[in-house]
Amino acid sequence: MHNWYILLQISLLILQLVERGSxxxxxxxxxxxxxxxxxxxxxxxxxxxxxxxxxxDIAAAARIQIRLNSS
Numbered sequence: 414m415h416n417w418y419i420l421l422q423i424s425l426l427i428l429q430l431v432e433r434g435s436x437x438x439x440x441x442x443x444x445x446x447x448x449x450x451x452x453x454x455x456x457x458x459x460x461x462x463x464x465x466x467x468x469x470d471i472a473a474a475a476r477i478q479i480r481l482n483s484s
Contacts, residue, residue, distance in 0.1 A: 431451070
C-alpha cells in the first residue's frame with residue numbers, strides 16, 4: 414500500500430508540472446484531448462514499460478537537478 418501511495422504522489426507531481434508549466438506545447442495538449450486522458454496514458458506507460466536498471470542508479474540520480482522557474 415505504501416508503494417501505491419508513493420506512485421500516486423509522483424503522478425500527481427508530474428501532472429501538476431505539466432498542467433502549470435510549459436512542458437507541453439499547445440498542439441500536444443490538443444492531441445491528448447484532456448489532462449485526464451494524458452494522465453491515463455502516462456499511467457498505462459508506467460504500468461507496461463520495463464524501467465531499465467540505469468534509470469534507478471542512485472549515483473546518477475544525485476547529479477540530476479530540476480529547476481523550476483517561478484516567474
